[in-house]
Amino acid sequence: KIMEKYRAERQALMPAGGMMQGPPDDSTRAKMMEMMTKSRAEYRAILTADQQKVFDKNVAEMKERMEQRQKQQH
DSSP: OHHHHHHHHHHHHSOTTSOOSSSOOHHHHHHHHHHHHHHHHHHHHTSOHHHHHHHHHHHHHHHHHHHHHHHHHO
């Protein structure tokens, strides 16, 4: 249900056809990050304390991988 809730918002950020051509602009990127933050909070809220620990670890690892990719691109 959480994924469904944010699907329409994500699609609204995409140009016609539903696919992005190239990287998003700063405004679109900021909106996407805001949606991601909100959806993660909703996912986290339904987890048990033990599951939240694993979720937080996975999110931290994903952020680290994204930062590494960005450093490699620059």
